[in-house]
Amino acid sequence: MSQAQQVQQIQIHSKQNHNDVNSNQTTNKTYHQENNNVVRIDIQSYQNAENDGLLNQTNPIQTIVINQEEQQINKEINSINIKDQLLSGSDEEEKQKEMLMFQKPGTIDKGYVLYSDKLMEHLIADQEIQKDLINQFKFERETIWCFENEKNQSxxxxxxxxxxxxxxxxxxxxxxxxxxxxxxxxxxxxxxxxxxxxxxxxxxxxxxxxxxxxxxxxxxxxxxxxxxxxxxxxxxxxxxxxxxxxxxxxxxxxxxxxxxxxxxxxxxxxxxxxxxxxxxxxxxxxxxxxxxxxxxxxxxxxxxxxxxxxxxxxxxxxxxxxxxxxxxxxxxxxxxxxxxxxxxDAKNKEEVDELIKSNKYFDLLKxxxxxxxxxxxxxxxxxxxxxxxxxxxxxxxxxxxxxxxxxxxxxxxxxxxxxxxxxxxxxxxxxxxxxxxxxxxxxxxxxxxxxxxxxxxxxxxxxxxxxxxxxxxxx
The missing domain is CATH 3.60.10.10 (Endonuclease/exonuclease/phosphatase)
Incomplete structure (x- = not known):
């Protein structure tokens, strides 16, 4: 990632019964690409929520990561503690809402794209997140590839x-x-x-x-x-x-x-x-x-x-x-x-054409x-x-x-x-x-x-x- 880019992480986390949590394992996975506006996914699973000071709805946390413009290049933005964000809500519903976390360029390790029906359903329903993702659906962009110029091991x-x-x-x-x-x-x-x-x-x-x-x-x-x-x-x-x-x-x-x-x-x-x-x-x-x-x-x-x-x-x-x-x-x-x-599912092509013209691809995915x-x-x-x-x-x-x-x-x-x-x-x-x-x-x-x-x-x-x-x- 270039030094001119900042990273915005939109976190989506789902509720899970604390009784099912049995270990202290933490996993981090992030999909990394050099291109602007390339979607990246980060999963952070916090086990044993009670011992970590987290509530039972915090496992797992699913994060979409999107490259941002240069608007905050000169700002000293430190990673916000996720635990603090989770505990800052006034009630359980508030803690289930999406949260923003900013991180300095280059501090996220390479990882993996998330595949989740639940996350797809969330994206389809959330118009705020869709605004950051809509350029992915346009023909006028470069095709994304991984592994470029990486040599295979023995x-x-x-x-x-x-x-x-x-x-x-x-x-x-x-x-x-x-x-x-x-x-x-x-x-x-x-x-x-x-x-x-x-x-x-x-x-x-x-x-x-x-x-x-x-x-x-x-x-x-x-x-x-x-x-x-x-x-x-x-x-x-x-x-x-x-x-x-x-x-x-x-x-x-x-x-x-x-x-x-x-x-x-x-x-x-x-x-x-x-x-x-x-x-x-x-x-x-x-x-x-x-x-x-x-x-x-x-x-x-x-x-x-x-x-x-x-x-x-x-x-x-x-x-x-x-x-x-x-x-x-x-x-x-x-x-x-x-x-x-x-x-x-659509009555006619004109209906779909209008949604595409308006960049409402997530309405099509519904x-x-x-x-x-x-x-x-x-x-x-x-x-x-x-x-x-x-x-x-x-x-x-x-x-x-x-x-x-x-x-x-x-x-x-x-x-x-x-x-x-x-x-x-x-x-x-x-x-x-x-x-x-x-x-x-x-x-x-x-x-x-x-x-x-x-x-x-x-x-x-x-x-x-x-x-x-x-x-x-x-x-």
Missing amino acids: ITQLEQLKVLCITWNMHGSMPQLCTNKLLRSDKIEHHVIVVSSQECLRSIPMSIFCESKQKWEAHLSNVLGNKYELVKSVSMNALHLGVFMVKDLVKYATAISIDQKATGVMNLFGNKGGVAISMDIGDKSYLFINSHFSSGQNNNERRNQDYQVISQSLNLPKYCQNPNESLFKRFHYIFWMGDFNYRI RDQLMAQKKIGQVFSDFQEGLILFPPSYRVLDEQNKFTDGSDARIPGWTDRILFKQKIPDTIKLLNYESALDVFGSDHRPVFAQFLVKAKFTETFQPVIVRGSAACNIF
């Missing part, structure tokens, strides 16, 4: 993997010039890059006759260069999923398996559905899923059904000792991405169908998603950051999403959840997420036999 020294997940509905195209902006391999070294695409290379009807994605895989490999290797891929109709790794990591990828499930007409046609890859990387098991759910503004029930069919039908890993066990309990880490096609269906337990009930602080990824012009209009107009929406699930809490850390605003060639903008994932590797590593997968030995 694999055996790693405790965390840098994982990049991408989802992109390519609209039947083969974009040549902008893929490097999406993979960023010249500036960022991820350990694992997962590229999921829908309507890849060809339209869905054309993909029935020619399903091959070799050209796309060759293109991705060429852009990534000799540093990376395609470990596994799977295709179904216009769906494609590929997992790339830095070459030093490849030998640690074992017990690799693939599967697919069509959810088109009668659940037989692959125009909609999901493809998946499972594997062990070191001592952890992973599941990557790419899906294209049913389209249509008011087709939530069918989309929910697609989710259920895929989650109940994927047979991964093929050698699992407990085939009757829920898919979601078999893996340490699950990353599910795709064009889920959930839209914004109407996001996926959030609504997730909240009532219809889909992704055990999954987490990062805060959505980027413009709707659909439907935009192919070569311009502008929503479609005229006869080709559709209601914009956050159709393209990445959700994840972790078996053990705090083993996946989401650093960035963004839309690649500078990647053109489709009526969707790609959406990507960058993670740090807990991992372990040793010099004496020996590949496990197929039936020894970590996915079969979680419990």
Whole structure:
């Protein structure tokens, strides 16, 4: 962060029963970026509130951090004691309100983005916080990236993997010039890059006759260069999923398996559905899923059904000792991405256009169908998603950051999403959840997420036999 910037932290804390607090642990996590107006998240959990002089509603404290202008550069602003702020209210309701804390530039360590349905609901309801966040939703800004110019450590020294997940509905195209902006391999070294695409290379009807994605895989490999290797891929109709790794990591990828499930007409046609890859990387098991759910503004029930069919039908890993066990309990880490096609509930496009024109993106998020269906337990009930602080990824012009209009107009929406699930809490850390605003060639903008994932590797590593997968030995 430059010396010209100040940091404003808006803290949001939720009530928790003091009887559930059993330790003196304190954790601090902060998402850090150099750009102006980049959202950063800080979580500060205070355990044993009574011993610390805190009241029972103070755990956890969730903080949104936003870069500010130079207006206070010459002021000597010291960090305000959070405990004093918490105890200063006259009653419990007052203590639950948002508080401001100012801190000198450069004093916050790098940390992690918060993923919280409750926090998203709070943001949607709080207009004061929204004023500071609204620029995140504009097309006229640079795409945010983490890990730039950071060199990877030796694999055996790693405790965390840098994982990049991408989802992109390519609209039947083969974009040549902008893929490097999406993979960023010249500036960022991820350990694992997962590229999921829908309507890849060809339209869905054309993909029935020619399903091959070799050209796309060759293109991705060429852009990534000799540093990376395609470990596994799977295709179904216009769906494609590929997992790339830095070459030093490849030998640690074992017990690799693939599967697919069509959810088109009668659940037989692959125009909609999901493809998946499972594997062990070191001592952890992973599941990557790419899906294209049913389209249509008011087709939530069918989309929910697609989710259920895929989650109940994927047979991964093929050698699992407990085939009757829920898919979601078999893996340490699950990353599910795709064009889920959930839209914004609205009477017409004009209504949405007016809200966008007025920068009322949070009013649109109130109407996001996926959030609504997730909240009532219809889909992704055990999954987490990062805060959505980027413009709707659909439907935009192919070569311009502008929503479609005229006869080709559709209601914009956050159709393209990445959700994840972790078996053990705090083993996946989401650093960035963004839309690649500078990647053109489709009526969707790609959406990507960058993670740090807990991992372990040793010099004496020996590949496990197929039936020894970590996915079969979680419990």
